[in-house]
Amino acid sequence: MRQLLAYIKKEFYHVFRDSKTLILLFGMPIVQILLFGFALTNEIKNSELIICDYSNNKTSEKLIEKFRANNNFLLKEVIYDDHDYNQIFRESKVKLIITLPENFEGDLIHQGKSTVLLTADASDPNTSNTLVVYATNILYDFQKEMSNNVILIPYTIDTSIRMMYNPELKGAYNFVPGVMSLVLLLVCVLMTSVSIVREKELGTMEILLVSPTNPLIIIISKAIPYFLLSIVNLTVILLLSTYLLDMPINGSLFLLYLASSILILTALALGLLISNVTNSQEAAMLISLMGMLMPTILFTGFMFPIENMPLPLQIVSNIVPSRWYFIIVKDVVIKGLGFASIWKEMLVLMGMAIFLLALSLKKFKTRLE
Amino acid sequence: MEVIVKNISKSYDKKKVLALSDISFEVNSGELFGLIGPDGAGKTSLFRILATLLLPDEGSASLHGFDVVKSYKQIRKLLGYMPGKFSLYQDLTIEENLDFFATLFNTTIKENYDLIKDIYVQIEPFKNRRAGQLSGGMKQKLALCCALIHRPTILLLDEPTTGVDAVSRKEFWEMLKNLKKQGITILVSTPYMDEAMLCERIALIQNGSIMSIDTPQGIIDKYPYPLFAARADNMGKLLKDLRSSSLISSCNTFGDYHHICFVNDTYAKDIPDLKQDMIQLGNQNIEIKPIEPTIEDCFIQLMQK
Structure with missing residues (x-):
């Protein structure tokens, strides 16, 4: 026990005396959270818009006002006369042009319906689709407001859409759990693998081996400090996403930490395994970063939906630990679900952790060869 | 043990x-x-x-x-x-x-x-x-x-x-x-x-x-032969000349001296002969003296065996 404490103390000295490790450990998660949270979202904000208003009256003015107030769009210009749309798209950065017909107000009041033309630049299909949906929603809202003033309600079937858990369709709700999975996994794997391989490279492993220490203690003593540091990391990520990215934590915080602990454990075990089979810090780093980064990004599910992948890839995705953690975090943090709905995923992670730990213990060499 | x-x-x-x-x-x-x-x-x-x-x-x-x-x-x-x-x-x-x-x-x-x-x-x-x-x-x-x-x-x-x-x-x-x-x-x-x-x-x-x-x-x-140390003004030339002499079985440089062994154990007679040969070849201020072998001498001798 005294040995274990000495090992852990030593490990903390290593971390806190190496500025590079510290930056990697705490800088990477913060940068990634901010990067994914702010820069890399698929939300569209302030997309430039041009409205061609051929009717130019109170009703159309009201509608234009609604577009002006919406922060998905930035109303660049309102045009009152005829223009070539091709030219507008070519000359400006607008992605959407809304055309209000000449008898917009009259049709709406007398016939109860009018047609608005949405012209989108579909060279980027995803963006244009999203923009059209945004615009349709605004038009729909407007139509409802207008019909409140009319006594006679025509027969129409309303589709009432409710975006559960994330009514504002915020990107952060998807990215934060994803980044949490990615960062926790990568940082833990990288840290542990490098720290053991460093002992091999410096030759200190030689002395550790030629001592009565149980290999189990060497391994545990490597895992515990990084486990604690990762929990700190997790807290930083959660604080950032709650206060900076406005992502509420709807579920139990305890459950989230429990599940995260299991993921961290899995990652640590993976790191130990990598360190057992490599002999240089570079190799360990390459395997943990390059070897882990791609599969994690691809198969976690926050960048590319796993449901859309071909079956073989879907099967492969099952061995990526962050995939299961991603589901847990989304369920707990965003949907606010309890243990009953995530126990399966937790069990899978647990199984991975135990398997990897057992394997790395078995692979641990008590000699140099 | x-x-x-x-x-x-x-x-x-x-x-x-x-x-x-x-x-x-x-x-x-x-x-x-x-x-x-x-x-x-x-x-x-x-x-x-x-x-x-x-x-x-x-x-x-x-x-x-x-x-x-x-x-x-x-x-x-x-x-x-x-x-x-x-x-x-x-x-x-x-x-x-x-x-x-x-x-x-x-x-x-x-x-x-x-x-x-x-x-x-x-x-x-x-x-x-x-x-x-x-x-x-x-x-x-x-x-x-x-x-x-x-x-x-x-x-x-x-x-x-x-x-x-x-x-x-x-x-x-x-x-x-x-x-x-x-x-x-x-x-x-x-x-x-x-x-x-x-x-x-x-x-x-x-x-x-x-x-x-x-x-x-x-x-x-256990060093098998009597060992001598030799020096002269031009050590490089002396080494070359010693190594080509038929009287010498081995010659290695150790610091300021070349350590030499003779082929025959008639070295009492060989030393003056060797000196003479070296002078004829143009070496100056030649000194040859008997010495106690070092571990390095032994190592080299064992290595060459």
Whole structure:
């Protein structure tokens, strides 16, 4: 026990005396959270818009006002006369042009319906689709407001859409759990693998081996400090996403930490395994970063939906630990679900952790060869 | 017998590189035993096998009665091992390093302080300095302290004086002599032939095999020929001329002199003849005198055999 404490103390000295490790450990998660949270979202904000208003009256003015107030769009210009749309798209950065017909107000009041033309630049299909949906929603809202003033309600079937858990369709709700999975996994794997391989490279492993220490203690003593540091990391990520990215934590915080602990454990075990089979810090780093980064990004599910992948890839995705953690975090943090709905995923992670730990213990060499 | 090595062979790279072939020797309890040989002779491989870090391909070895393969756990309790490369934590201070290794062996600095006291007092003023910032000599002292802190019965020191200045080297050997007095069996390897004289018994090792095992004096006494030292104004020319002389069987440079052996044992007559030949070839101020061979002479002679 005294040995274990000495090992852990030593490990903390290593971390806190190496500025590079510290930056990697705490800088990477913060940068990634901010990067994914702010820069890399698929939300569209302030997309430039041009409205061609051929009717130019109170009703159309009201509608234009609604577009002006919406922060998905930035109303660049309102045009009152005829223009070539091709030219507008070519000359400006607008992605959407809304055309209000000449008898917009009259049709709406007398016939109860009018047609608005949405012209989108579909060279980027995803963006244009999203923009059209945004615009349709605004038009729909407007139509409802207008019909409140009319006594006679025509027969129409309303589709009432409710975006559960994330009514504002915020990107952060998807990215934060994803980044949490990615960062926790990568940082833990990288840290542990490098720290053991460093002992091999410096030759200190030689002395550790030629001592009565149980290999189990060497391994545990490597895992515990990084486990604690990762929990700190997790807290930083959660604080950032709650206060900076406005992502509420709807579920139990305890459950989230429990599940995260299991993921961290899995990652640590993976790191130990990598360190057992490599002999240089570079190799360990390459395997943990390059070897882990791609599969994690691809198969976690926050960048590319796993449901859309071909079956073989879907099967492969099952061995990526962050995939299961991603589901847990989304369920707990965003949907606010309890243990009953995530126990399966937790069990899978647990199984991975135990398997990897057992394997790395078995692979641990008590000699140099 | 504290250390017994029997017919040990070891190769790397799927038998392509032979590191040790059929090595056997024994070390008595409390002995200061030296393994002398140049770089690549196999010293480190042998020490790693004894330190239970490598498995021998063939043969067996035991330390304090424990087999290095089967009973490696017992050996790891009683062994003090100092690898050739400085292998302490560079980012920990002297005191933290020592404290860590003491705890590793379930002891404390206090408990065995008397054993390391003489060495530790020399580095104690810098105990809050990180190991990475120490000089070569101080690093070696710290490493020795760390290897000694658990009062080992056998101490394995792999090239402890390589890369250390002459003064520190001398100090280091003084320390080893003091440790010997405490009854610790010490195995030390070194590429420096002059350090051989400081050991009780030595083994000369070259290309993975042991050429000779004896006391340093015993090895010198076994030198088969009378040895002479020769010098002249132009040493380069003298070396060339000596080597082409039919009277000479071997000629090697040692510092200011060329060490030479004659083909025949009629050297009383050969010396004047040789001098004459050398003068005729244009060498000036020639001096030839009989000398006692050094370990290096013996090593070269054994190597050429």
